[in-house]
Amino acid sequence: MAGIVATGYQSGFLQARQPVGQNVRRYPLLRPGQQLAEVTAVAEHQVADDDQAPAIPQRLESQIDRAARAWAFMRTPKTNCDMKSVDLAYNRLHNAIRTARMCRVRKGSGMARLVFGMNQSLDGYVDHMAFAPSPTLFRHFIEEAQGQAGSVYGRQMYEVMRYWDDDHPEWDAEERAFAAAWRNQPKWVVSRSLKSVGPNARLVEDDLEGAIRELKAERDGEIEVAGPDLAQSLTELGLIDEYRIYLHPVVLGHGKPYFAGPRPPLRLMANDRIGEDVIRLAYVPA
Numbered sequence: 028m029a030g031i032v033a034t035g036y037q038s039g040f041l042q043a044r045q046p047v048g049q050n051v052r053r054y055p056l057l058r059p060g061q062q063l064a065e066v067t068a069v070a071e072h073q074v075a076d077d078d079q080a081p082a083i084p085q086r087l088e089s090q091i092d093r094a095a096r097a098w099a100f101m102r103t104p105k106t107n108c109d110m111k112s113v114d115l116a117y118n119r120l121h122n123a124i125r126t127a128r129m130c131r132v133r134k135g136s137g138m139a140r141l142v143f144g145m146n147q148s149l150d151g152y153v154d155h156m157a158f159a160p161s162p163t164l165f166r167h168f169i170e171e172a173q174g175q176a177g178s179v180y181g182r183q184m185y186e187v188m189r190y191w192d193d194d195h196p197e198w199d200a201e202e203r204a205f206a207a208a209w210r211n212q213p214k215w216v217v218s219r220s221l222k223s224v225g226p227n228a229r230l231v232e233d234d235l236e237g238a239i240r241e242l243k244a245e246r247d248g249e250i251e252v253a254g255p256d257l258a259q260s261l262t263e264l265g266l267i268d269e270y271r272i273y274l275h276p277v278v279l280g281h282g283k284p285y286f287a288g289p290r291p292p293l294r295l296m297a298n299d300r301i302g303e304d305v306i307r308l309a310y311v312p313a
Contacts, residue, residue: 139246144271152282163302172208176248182218184254259287
């Protein structure tokens, strides 16, 4: 995961936490009285009609089922769970359903989706040195990296991420897990100045549009786009399928904006909270 930026803030995203023992049914995925058996039906209904999206993969069905069971258990009146645990269970369920809903590739197309995702301040800037992810958010980034089909980098962002190519004795288990996931990914590096790239990476020197269109046609799944400048070039070519912003409660006042050029027309597809204070926003081209 490289980083993220948003241009706005909606007060409805950050809701006050409710004390333990009070109504935690404020979450929209399960209505009062709704049974566990209904959850997967709700998820499948929310994905899309048959002509617009594939069936939910078996792995996602399993994730939804596990998250739904944990969420339903925590909602029982006799369960003494704090709100942090309830929020975590809810987020896991929401994330699994959201992932299924974002599978917008038509059946049989086998085409990869390009996703530009970064951490962003409230005033719209990205800075990989300014955002230290919480353990919950870092775990989310590990899972994202494990599930991605690859990443496309510009030179500067690739050189920053090369940090994960080397082992560091001070790393904990989570950092080692992220490093393993990142190394396992195929990577494409867009640069005219670099003469070589590291392991599991390929250099893209010319014909950016042709190379990325070929990449999307040959691959399946989600490919991350890292870096605002590269994302702007791909936006102008109409090749970005999703803009994913991780909005942090930080004001930087200056820096590199998430959108390196004019913001394209966008449509909000999903929003959810990750951890204590980060809001994830998912947009697609309008």
